[in-house]
Amino acid sequence: MTFDVVRVRADFPILTREVNGHPLVYLDSANTSQKPAQVIKAMRMHNERHNGNVSRSVHTLGTEATSAYEDARGKVAAFVGASTPDEIVFTKNSTEAINLVAYSLGQHLALKPGDEIVISEMEHHSNIVPWQLLCERTGATLRWFGVTDEGRLAPDDDLINERTKIVSIVHMSNVLGTINDVSGIVARAHEVGALVLLDCSQSVPHLPVDVQALEADFIAFTGHKMLGPTGIGVLWGRYSLLAEMPPFLAGGSMIETVTMGGTTFAAPPARFEAGTPPIAEAVGLGAAVDYLTALGMEAVHQHEQDITAYALKTLTDVPGVEIFGPATPEGRGGTLSFGVDGVHPHDVGQVLDALGVEVRVGHHCAKPTCARFGVPAMTRASFYLYTTTDEIDALARGLDQVKKVFG
Amino acid sequence: MMLDGLYQEIILDHYKHPHGRGLRDPFNGEAHHVNPTCGDEITVRVSSAAGEFSDISYDGLGCSISQASASVLYELLRGRSPEDAAGIHEAFVALMQGRGQVEPDEDVLGDGIAFAGVAKFPARVKCALLPWMAFKDAAARAGIDVSSEASEVKA
Numbered sequence A: 001m002t003f004d005v006v007r008v009r010a011d012f013p014i015l016t017r018e019v020n021g022h023p024l025v026y027l028d029s030a031n032t033s034q035k036p037a038q039v040i041k042a043m044r045m046h047n048e049r050h051n052g053n054v055s056r057s058v059h060t061l062g063t064e065a066t067s068a069y070e071d072a073r074g075k076v077a078a079f080v081g082a083s084t085p086d087e088i089v090f091t092k093n094s095t096e097a098i099n100l101v102a103y104s105l106g107q108h109l110a111l112k113p114g115d116e117i118v119i120s121e122m123e124h125h126s127n128i129v130p131w132q133l134l135c136e137r138t139g140a141t142l143r144w145f146g147v148t149d150e151g152r153l154a155p156d157d158d159l160i161n162e163r164t165k166i167v168s169i170v171h172m173s174n175v176l177g178t179i180n181d182v183s184g185i186v187a188r189a190h191e192v193g194a195l196v197l198l199d200c201s202q203s204v205p206h207l208p209v210d211v212q213a214l215e216a217d218f219i220a221f222t223g224h225k226m227l228g229p230t231g232i233g234v235l236w237g238r239y240s241l242l243a244e245m246p247p248f249l250a251g252g253s254m255i256e257t258v259t260m261g262g263t264t265f266a267a268p269p270a271r272f273e274a275g276t277p278p279i280a281e282a283v284g285l286g287a288a289v290d291y292l293t294a295l296g297m298e299a300v301h302q303h304e305q306d307i308t309a310y311a312l313k314t315l316t317d318v319p320g321v322e323i324f325g326p327a328t329p330e331g332r333g334g335t336l337s338f339g340v341d342g343v344h345p346h347d348v349g350q351v352l353d354a355l356g357v358e359v360r361v362g363h364h365c366a367k368p369t370c371a372r373f374g375v376p377a378m379t380r381a382s383f384y385l386y387t388t389t390d391e392i393d394a395l396a397r398g399l400d401q402v403k404k405v406f407g
Numbered sequence B: 001m002m003l004d005g006l007y008q009e010i011i012l013d014h015y016k017h018p019h020g021r022g023l024r025d026p027f028n029g030e031a032h033h034v035n036p037t038c039g040d041e042i043t044v045r046v047s048s049a050a051g052e053f054s055d056i057s058y059d060g061l062g063c064s065i066s067q068a069s070a071s072v073l074y075e076l077l078r079g080r081s082p083e084d085a086a087g088i089h090e091a092f093v094a095l096m097q098g099r100g101q102v103e104p105d106e107d108v109l110g111d112g113i114a115f116a117g118v119a120k121f122p123a124r125v126k127c128a129l130l131p132w133m134a135f136k137d138a139a140a141r142a143g144i145d146v147s148s149e150a151s152e153v154k155a
């Protein structure tokens, strides 16, 4: 079956609306994706028919809600190839998943001065700041891979060494679109006994991701970028590691038993899911995973590769546009950041919005990446399974308009 | 097109040909402000002599709105007494926070009236105010108070 973008678009109610008198051209899926009717309906049905709290009631609604929540865990586990659903911890978002690892693993490893944590210069702030804080707390040192002019990780043979305890790298950059070939880094990290977290916030939504093939120890991703709702994210971790790690947040549902004198903790994943979790959101994420699985992640990825190739070519032909990141579709995804000569990204985004073209402008929560390319901000167009070549053409026409206003 | 209200010719002129741009010495107070959501930055310096702002100099990176706003600020406030500057400052902030409902007074705001349309774009109000807030801080560091209750910015 070939990928039918027209049929896919028909599933997304928002794509029929207009913005400022023009058909919506949504090119900001790296920021948050739109949701198909199937996801919206699954959440509505849950709230209308099955709402109850999870894991704490014998009544019918509570039982239904619990099984809906645990079904979603199973779907997510299968989607990324986890060995067991117990390796899937639901969090609020990627940010919380990364903070969980920074906190709990940091404590488990008893980091101390002399230990090193390795990240890169193309990370989202959520994969920088938790490590900076961990280093402040423990005296460990933060080190990072640089980024080449082409937007790739700069090789650095000595960076990961016997002092390295944790390596945390983005799988696909939310600014440059680079898909990092992480196999060498993972192998090197394991060789020196370090553990690896991959920030898969941008990769899980857009390409087939299999945790067995990646061989990392943890991955983090976020529901709202993969057709699901906001308010839910995922940490996958090797069960044996999760089982050794201390809790992150504490409270209800994460305990085994509590006395006034002390507490013992539940096994993972419950140990890391304190309090009432995002239940309807988990159901929505499960529906999103079903939707993506039915289309096939290979097909989704191929569609985005085609769109990206078209967009790279189209934008390269617009005079005054400079693309940051890999110039060809190989090893990159459908997230394209660029500058328009002499026009600030805010102004680019404002003119495009007047034409119904929604792009993100600013530093994209990756200030070091912007600094690496010598700019305070960039304009970013990002694509998904519903993006069409017509929309890329609308972007190019919009950029002509930008240059007219500021020319 | 809706954009006409935002990108007035006067604003584009100030953006392309900024007045008074560049940091100058000597100065009595300096402030550096950033807009954390977009990364725009500005540094403003004030020097005071004989009871007036004898110079206001600035440099920054940012969009047309923030840069043009700095240029207009320079034109409006340089050479003014602290009392006059406070009044103009207050009028500009009120215009920006007026959601498009405030009728600007050209006698007070000069080219600043071109920013009336910006008030209808909530995402850009912060851009327009960035230099004005930096100016207020720079003045405070020079020991000059240009605040009035109305010029408190609600973020």
Ligand SMILES: Cc1ncc(COP(=O)(O)O)c(C=O)c1O
Pocket: A030, A031, A093, A094, A095, A096, A124, A126, A127, A170, A172, A173, A174, A199, A201, A202, A222, A233, A365
């Ligand atoms: C690469 C990357 N990491 C982390 C995040 C954080 O995701 P969230 O804001 O959902 O926690 C994002 C999204 O903005 C991202 O693109």
